[in-house]
Amino acid sequence: MLSSQIYRLPPQRVLLRGPLRFPDIPWYNRCPMNDGELTPPIPRLDGHDKVTGRAQYVDDIQMPGMLHGATIRSTIARGRITGITFDPALDWSGFTIVTAADIPGKNEVLLLTKDQPFLADGYVRHHSEPILLLAHEDREMLRRAAMAITISYAEEPPCLDVRQALRPEFRQHGDDNTFHAIDIIKGDVDAGFESADLILDETYETGAQEQAYIEPQGMIARPAPDGGGVEIFGSLQCPYYVVKAVTHLLGIPAGELRVVQTTTGGGFGGKEEYPSIVAGHAALLALKSRRPVKLVYDRHEDILATTKRHPSITRVKAGVTLDGKLTALEIDLLLDGGAYVTLTPVVLSRASLHASGPYAVPDITIRARARLTNTPPHGAFRGFGAPQSIFALERHMDRLAVRLGLSPLEFRRRNYLKVGATMATGQIVRDDIDMHTLATTVYDRLGGAEREAELAAANALSPSKRSALGFAAFYHGAGFTGSGEERLASQVAARLTDEGAVEILSSNTEIGQGTITIFSIIAAKALGLDPSEIRVAPPDTARVPDSGPTVASRTAMVVGYLVQQAALDLAAKLAGKLSDELRTVSAESLRGEAFRRAAGQAVEHGWKVLGRSRYEKPAFVQWDETTYRGDAYATYAWAVYGCEVEVDTRTFEVNVTRFVANQDVGGVLHATLAVGQIQGGVVQGLGWALCEQVIYKDGAVRNTALSTYVIPTFVDVPPIEVLFAETPYEFGPMGAKGIGELPMDGPAPAVLNAIAKALGVEPEQVPCRPEYLMMLADAAAPVGGTRG
Amino acid sequence: MAEATIRFRVNGRDVAVTAPPFRRLLDVLREDLGLTGSKEGCGEGECGSCSVVINGELVNSCIVPVIQSEGAEITTVEALAETPIGAAVQKAFMEHGGAQCGICTPGMIVAAAWVAEHRAYGSDLRDMLAGNLCRCTGYDLIIASVDAAIASLDIGKSRE
Numbered sequence: 001m002l003s004s005q006i007y008r009l010p011p012q013r014v015l016l017r018g019p020l021r022f023p024d025i026p027w028y029n030r031c032p033m034n035d036g037e038l039t040p041p042i043p044r045l046d047g048h049d050k051v052t053g054r055a056q057y058v059d060d061i062q063m064p065g066m067l068h069g070a071t072i073r074s075t076i077a078r079g080r081i082t083g084i085t086f087d088p089a090l091d092w093s094g095f096t097i098v099t100a101a102d103i104p105g106k107n108e109v110l111l112l113t114k115d116q117p118f119l120a121d122g123y124v125r126h127h128s129e130p131i132l133l134l135a136h137e138d139r140e141m142l143r144r145a146a147m148a149i150t151i152s153y154a155e156e157p158p159c160l161d162v163r164q165a166l167r168p169e170f171r172q173h174g175d176d177n178t179f180h181a182i183d184i185i186k187g188d189v190d191a192g193f194e195s196a197d198l199i200l201d202e203t204y205e206t207g208a209q210e211q212a213y214i215e216p217q218g219m220i221a222r223p224a225p226d227g228g229g230v231e232i233f234g235s236l237q238c239p240y241y242v243v244k245a246v247t248h249l250l251g252i253p254a255g256e257l258r259v260v261q262t263t264t265g266g267g268f269g270g271k272e273e274y275p276s277i278v279a280g281h282a283a284l285l286a287l288k289s290r291r292p293v294k295l296v297y298d299r300h301e302d303i304l305a306t307t308k309r310h311p312s313i314t315r316v317k318a319g320v321t322l323d324g325k326l327t328a329l330e331i332d333l334l335l336d337g338g339a340y341v342t343l344t345p346v347v348l349s350r351a352s353l354h355a356s357g358p359y360a361v362p363d364i365t366i367r368a369r370a371r372l373t374n375t376p377p378h379g380a381f382r383g384f385g386a387p388q389s390i391f392a393l394e395r396h397m398d399r400l401a402v403r404l405g406l407s408p409l410e411f412r413r414r415n416y417l418k419v420g421a422t423m424a425t426g427q428i429v430r431d432d433i434d435m436h437t438l439a440t441t442v443y444d445r446l447g448g449a450e451r452e453a454e455l456a457a458a459n460a461l462s463p464s465k466r467s468a469l470g471f472a473a474f475y476h477g478a479g480f481t482g483s484g485e486e487r488l489a490s491q492v493a494a495r496l497t498d499e500g501a502v503e504i505l506s507s508n509t510e511i512g513q514g515t516i517t518i519f520s521i522i523a524a525k526a527l528g529l530d531p532s533e534i535r536v537a538p539p540d541t542a543r544v545p546d547s548g549p550t551v552a553s554r555t556a557m558v559v560g561y562l563v564q565q566a567a568l569d570l571a572a573k574l575a576g577k578l579s580d581e582l583r584t585v586s587a588e589s590l591r592g593e594a595f596r597r598a599a600g601q602a603v604e605h606g607w608k609v610l611g612r613s614r615y616e617k618p619a620f621v622q623w624d625e626t627t628y629r630g631d632a633y634a635t636y637a638w639a640v641y642g643c644e645v646e647v648d649t650r651t652f653e654v655n656v657t658r659f660v661a662n663q664d665v666g667g668v669l670h671a672t673l674a675v676g677q678i679q680g681g682v683v684q685g686l687g688w689a690l691c692e693q694v695i696y697k698d699g700a701v702r703n704t705a706l707s708t709y710v711i712p713t714f715v716d717v718p719p720i721e722v723l724f725a726e727t728p729y730e731f732g733p734m735g736a737k738g739i740g741e742l743p744m745d746g747p748a749p750a751v752l753n754a755i756a757k758a759l760g761v762e763p764e765q766v767p768c769r770p771e772y773l774m775m776l777a778d779a780a781a782p783v784g785g786t787r788g
Numbered sequence: 789m790a791e792a793t794i795r796f797r798v799n800g801r802d803v804a805v806t807a808p809p810f811r812r813l814l815d816v817l818r819e820d821l822g823l824t825g826s827k828e829g830c831g832e833g834e835c836g837s838c839s840v841v842i843n844g845e846l847v848n849s850c851i852v853p854v855i856q857s858e859g860a861e862i863t864t865v866e867a868l869a870e871t872p873i874g875a876a877v878q879k880a881f882m883e884h885g886g887a888q889c890g891i892c893t894p895g896m897i898v899a900a901a902w903v904a905e906h907r908a909y910g911s912d913l914r915d916m917l918a919g920n921l922c923r924c925t926g927y928d929l930i931i932a933s934v935d936a937a938i939a940s941l942d943i944g945k946s947r948e
Contacts, residue, residue, distance in 0.1 A: 047882035050890030051897055053825020053865035060824035214829040214837055214923050215891040265827070265891025266923050299830045512889025512924045672885035672929065679926030680888065706830040706921065714914040714927050 041672045042531055044517045046263075046510055055263040058218040058234045059296045066220070067096065069285045069295035070142040072132035072149055073305060074124040077158035077374040077699030078172075081122050081131065087148035095145060096289040098133040103284065105251025109340075110244055111273055115173065116340035116377065118249055118280045124153070125172060126339035126376045127700035128305040130277070135285040135293050158374035158699050162336035163313070165371035172339075177372040179337045180345035182352045184366040184628050186424050192328025192363025196319025200400055204316065204392035205765040206748075208336075208694040209309035209687075211381055212711050215265020217274060217306060218296030221282035229256030230283050236275035237267045238549035239507050239539050245276035246283055261539040267511040268684070269380030272551050273343055274306050303704040307379030308694060310347055310370070311336040314355070314392035324404050324414040328363040331355045333389055335370040338377035344370045347378075349481050351385030353632045354745075356424040357393045358435055358475045359415040364424045374699050380551060382684065383744035386476060391766060394472040394749030399762060408753065409439045412473050427631045430620070431664075432727060433638045435473055438662045442471065442642040445660045445721060451644070459758070467646045467657070470754025472746045474640075477633030478729075478738025479554040482623035485615055485634075490548040492562035494523065494570040494611040500599035502527065502570065503535040504563055506547035508555045510536075513740055514673040515555055521669055522560050522733045526567040528591030548615075553637070553738025556669060560733040562613040570611025574598050577607050618731050635729045637737050639663035641682070641746030645754040652770035652777070654690055656751060659718055663742060664725035667735030674739060679720040681743025687712045689748035693767045796857045798823065799867035809855035814838045816854045817864060825865035825894045829921065836920030839895035839902075840864045846902045848919075865894035874901045876937040886933030888924035896920045900934045904941065 049055040074081075084099075086092060100107050100121035107121055108114035120131045131151060136142050159170035165177040173179065193199055219234030229252060236242060239259040247257050259279070264271060278295055285293040297305070312335050319328035333351055337344040352368035401411035416435040422428060446469055447454070455467045479485055493505040504523055510516045520531040537544055547559050572587035578598055579585050590598055602609050623630040644658040661678050668674045691710045695702045703709045728735025752763045761776040792809045795802065798821060805820050817823045817840070826849055829837035833851040840849045841863040868874025877900045880886065886900075887893040896917070903916045913931050922930060 043882040044885070044887070046890070047887055050887045050893045051878040051881045052869055053823075053894040055890050056824070057827070057891060059828070060818070212923050213889070213891075214835060214921060215827070215889070216829075264889065266889040268923070298828075299832070514888070676885045676888055676925055676929050679928050680924045681926075683926035684923070705832055706834040707832055711921060711923065713921060714918045714931075717927065719928050719931075720926055 041670045042517065042521070044514055044673065045520055045531065046516050057215055057265055058220060058262040061220060061233065061262065063220065063222060063292040066292040066294055067135040067137055067285070067289055068139045068142055069282055069293045070134045070146060071130050071281060071295070071301070072134065072146060072151070073128040073130055074120060074151070075127065076124065076153050076155050077127045077160070078125055079123070079153040079155040081120065081124065081151060082154050083152040084132070085150045087150070090145060090148040094136055094141065096135040096285055098284045098288055102288060103249060104287070105249050108248060109277055109280070110248040111241070111276070111342060112345055113341045116342065118277060118284070126374050127698070128376055129339070130281065133281050133285050135289050160373060160375065160696070160699055162311070162334060162371050162373050165373060173372045179341050179370040179372060180348050182348055182366070182368040182628060184352055184364065184424050186422070186426065187363035189328050189330050189363045189365040193319045195321070196327045197322040198403055199317065199319045200396065200403060201315070201317040202396060202399065202764065204314045204395055206312045206388045206391055207765070207767055208311050208378065209381060209692050210303055210694060210709055211266070211268040211270030211308070212706070212709065213266030213268060213270055216297040216299055216302040217271065217278050218294070219275065219278045219282040220292055220294045221279065221286040222292035223286055223290055224256070224258065229258070230286060231258045231260070232279045232283060233260045233262050234275060234279060235264045235271060236261055237264070237271045237509050237511055237551060239509070239541050240546045241273060241549060242276050242279045243541055246280050249280045250283060250287070258540065258542045261509050264509060264511045268382045269384065269551065270306060271511070272380040272549060274379065299706060300704045303709055304701050305376060307342060307377055309381035309688070310344065310378040310385065310388065312351070312388035314389055316392050316396040318396055318400060320400055320404060322404070324406050324411050326359055326361045326415045329356050329361045331366045331389070331393070333366065333368040335385065335388070336373050336375070336378060337370045338373060338375045340377045342377045342379040344378065346481065347380070347385040349385070350477070351389045353425065353477060353481060354386035354475070355389035355393060357390065357397070358417050358473055358638065360417050360421040361415070366424060375696060376701070382681065383741045384552065386741065387685065387688065387745050387748065390472070390474045390745045391748045394474065395752055395764065398753040398756060408471050409443060412439065416473070423632070425632050426629045431636060431638065433664060435638060435640060438638065438640040438664065438725065439471065439473060441723060442640050442660045442662045445723070446642050446644055446658055464649050465646055466649055466758040467644060468754045468757035469642060469644050470750045470752070470757060471640060471642045472749035472753065474745045475636040475638045476553065476738065476742040476745055477636050479558045479634060480552050482625055482630070482632055485558060486617045488548040488615065490559060490562060490615045491545040492547050492559060492566040492613050493545055494563070494566040496570065496574070496599055496602050496609045497535065498603065500603040501533060501535050502529065502567065503537055504566070505537045505544045506559055506563065507539050507541065507544045508547050508559050509539050509550045511550060513555070513677060514670060515550070517673060518556050518560060518669050519563050522563045523567040525734060526564045527571060527595050529595065553740045553742065556736050557729070557732045557738045558615065560669070560736060561731055562615060564733045565613035566611045568611070569613055570609060571595060573611055574602060574609050577602065577609060634731065635737050637663060637665045637739060637742045639742055639746055641750045643750050643754055645751060645758060647755055647758045647773070649759070649777070652773040654751070654755060654768070654770070654773070656686060657718055659747070660721045660723065661743060661746065662723040662725070664727050665739045665742065666729040666732050666737035667726050668724050669734060669736050674724065675722045677739050678722045678743045681740070682720045682747050683712050683717050685744045685747030686717055686751065689751045689766050690768055691716070693769065792855060794854055794858050796860045796862060798862045799864060805854060807854055810853040812850055813852040813854050813857055814849040817849060823864050823866055827891055827894060829892065834921070835892070836899060837892050837895040839898040839920065841898060841902055846899055865898050868897060868901055871901070873904050873941060876941050877901045877904060877934065880933040880937035880940065884933040884936050885925065885929035892920060892922045896922060896930060900930070900937070904934060904938050
């Protein structure tokens with residue numbers, strides 16, 4: 001049963017300025033599935049190794065006889081390779097050299113499609129595309145070798161603007177360079193516009209964004225010590241993606257490839273699909289040299305070559321009545337896929353499924369397309385298309401509100417989805433959500449009408465500072481889209497170790513978000529144990545079942561539920577053993593001390609006890625992939641974010657001075673980890689909104705350093721106030737829903753809405769840099785400009 | 789390339805390293821001395837993941853040529869647990885969410901321990917830690933951790 005209660009914040013409950021300390025972290029009410037009580041969050045279980053510097057990241061690992069690898073890349077955006085020459089002045093005898101001709105299996109990065117080669121074979125489609133691989137004992141020699149290789153090309157015209165991708169001279173994929181197309185149609189949008197009093201039609205753009213995990217990509221591959229197959233150790237999110245891609249590359253069965261995750265220094269999607277390429281390259285070098293090979297990118301190479309967030313162009317046409325009801329939404333969404341398909345179709349799917357926002361609109365048409373350009377491929381990045389389409393719609397909502405003479409929150413209030421309402425795909429909202437309460441709470445936290453009056457007064461007096469509040473309302477679908485989870489059919493196991501401890505076996509990775517701690521909490525709760533009594537096995541494909549990738553805000557919700565089920569199954573199996581030996585024991589009674597005693601008996605008798613679970617689709621989820629109708633996601637997280645910004649009208653520097661993130665993510669499993677997810681995502685979103693700009697020249701990324709690609713520092717962002725509502729999800733462990741990607745969605749529209757209000761201009765793109773704002777302000781100002 | 793023998797102290801231990809004089813201190817620490825706690829995030833002194841303390845100064849070891857370490861006293865993350873401030877900072881990071889993926893954490897903790905020791909009354913932790921980048925936390929829980937460490941050591945009180 002879904003809870004019919006809405007959890008509301010007692011008005012005097014929290015005040016949050018400065019550092020967060022338990023129990024200051026604000027709650028609406030604890031989710032009843034969490035016992036309805038506050039328990040102090042446990043310290044993160046992988047914390048000790050991380051704070052002492054003992055945790056082993058891939059670059060920290062040395063192996064006997066290990067070589068270093070390097071990747072030689074294209075220096076043009078598109079063309080035929082006409083020759084490769086090796087300078088005879090260099091002694092090449094100590095080098096292992098791998099080209100496409102050395103590939104024993106298929107030269108295809110097997111993911112959704114097979115269009116991308118591991119190594120360019122005669123033709124390159126983007127700058128920095130891998131062509132050759134080198135390995136040597138001495139990294140200095142690799143640097144020299146890179147300069148002693150000359151690759152010549154017959155260049156062809158690159159497509160560097162996704163709007164031109166349809167032109168015949170750029171054709172490189174299918175008939176018209178279209179990677180994927182999705183149409184979502186609800187009702188009759190023309191009829192919807194007929195009944196509108198006002199129609200607003202505008203276009204919004206977002207730029208590429210670098211994941212900027214602080215640990216660059218890296219892998220070590222070695223021939224398996226027993227002679228057959230290959231072992232891979234590295235920084236990654238999805239071990240079984242690597243298995244799939246690298247076995248295809250090497251032409252070996254899955255059993256001959258072992259993939260082990262090393263401690264991973266951040267992913268954010270950037271280590272979803274790209275690590276398969278690094279792993280494949282390292283494996284090719286290891287097989288040819290018969291030595292372990294370490295292939296670790298430096299920051300320059302990482303920013304230059306790896307995937308980034310898809311740039312987007314979104315046209316939003318909306319019809320409203322004069323009393324502020326949306327009647328029609330027509331959205332044309334175009335994603336720049338870069339040179340190869342990678343995960344673009346799925347990113348496009350998530351973008352289109354979030355494009356109409358948390359609003360009930362009778363008539364909707366969404367046309368989404370992703371096309372090729374000759375830039376390095378774009379791929380997974382936290383939010384996965386949703387931030388792009390949400391940005392466009394939420395900017396548009398504020399502009400509609402202005403036209404209607406309504407406040408942004410009042411206009412939204414008149415249109416929010418509620419339980420029982422129909423979404424764009426025909427999905428009926430099941431979550432008993434109250435978006436307006438989320439919104440008014442944020443508004444109140446920011447000081448409400450009183451603060452808005454103060455800011456207006458201060459703006460009138462200040463010669464150079466303009467401040468305002470801004471908001472965004474949104475949802476984020478948790479887990480894989482549609483039938484994706486059914487196809488994954490994820491499996492988790494829980495076993496008793498020889499010491500009688502419970503070990504969880506899954507392929508989901510700890511990448512900073514807290515998987516180890518969360519899985520321990522869930523299993524401990526299921527068995528009445530302490531989290532310290534649970535072991536989470538390191539993701540090693542020789543040991544763990546495939547529980548799917550660590551992406552899509554699915555790990556805590558979808559896989560966590562399987563952890564709970566596997567733990568309960570373990571208790572049932574153990575009870576079965578006891579029943580055989582002694583008497584009838586119910587699984588339910590095997591909790592806490594009773595479980596410990598039973599586990600002790602199992603150790604004594606040498607019983608192997610293994611619990612298992614496998615994903616089963618909740619019965620209510622119905623999805624038709626071909627028509628894009630039905631339940632796009634089993635559940636959603638819901639949120640309203642708000643901020644206060646101050647803009648300097650001389651420099652157009654934007655300072656975000658307050659930020660409040662209010663969301664319903666179901667049951668919160670661990671307060672500190674949840675707050676950390678939200679704050680980290682918000683700051684990434686602020687970076688995307690204001691400062692993170694990937695600069696391309698002739699299809700190559702030019703700002704390939706952290707001094708030139710600027711991510712937010714301590715002093716660029718305010719404290720992020722985090723509030724949770726907890727409407728439990730019945731198929732999440734302890735009521736939890738997905739949380740990881742949600743916070744990426746709200747900051748950009750909230751901040752740009754505040755800027756729009758502060759300056760009286762309409763910014764339509766992120767990153768929203770000072771030079772862009774200056775241009776807008778100059779265009780809007782009377783002759784003479786804004787700067788006296 | 790000509791090599792030089794450079795002598796210095798790391799974490800209280802005398803070492804002699806024979807290396808090209810312009811070899812990065814970070815590489816010497818990680819590869820020659822096996823101290824892999826210090827990390828490379830950017831290689832240009834921007835991210836602070838390689839932070840170490842040299843003669844009492846907080847520096848980025850990726851932009852220090854090893855020759856500059858001659859005769860120096862160097863402290864890396866590996867030795868911090870042995871100091872009261874270092875241990876307090878490490879404990880606070882574990883308890884207050886200061887570490888997520890952990891790659892910036894060793895450098896962040898070296899910087900935080902240095903800041904906890906050297907901060908003046910009224911100084912802003914955010915300003916003092918701004919030389920270290922973190923992509924996971926959004927920074928608040930790092931500030932909460934350092935605050936908690938300072939409070940536990942009573943450093944704040946004695947200075948105020």
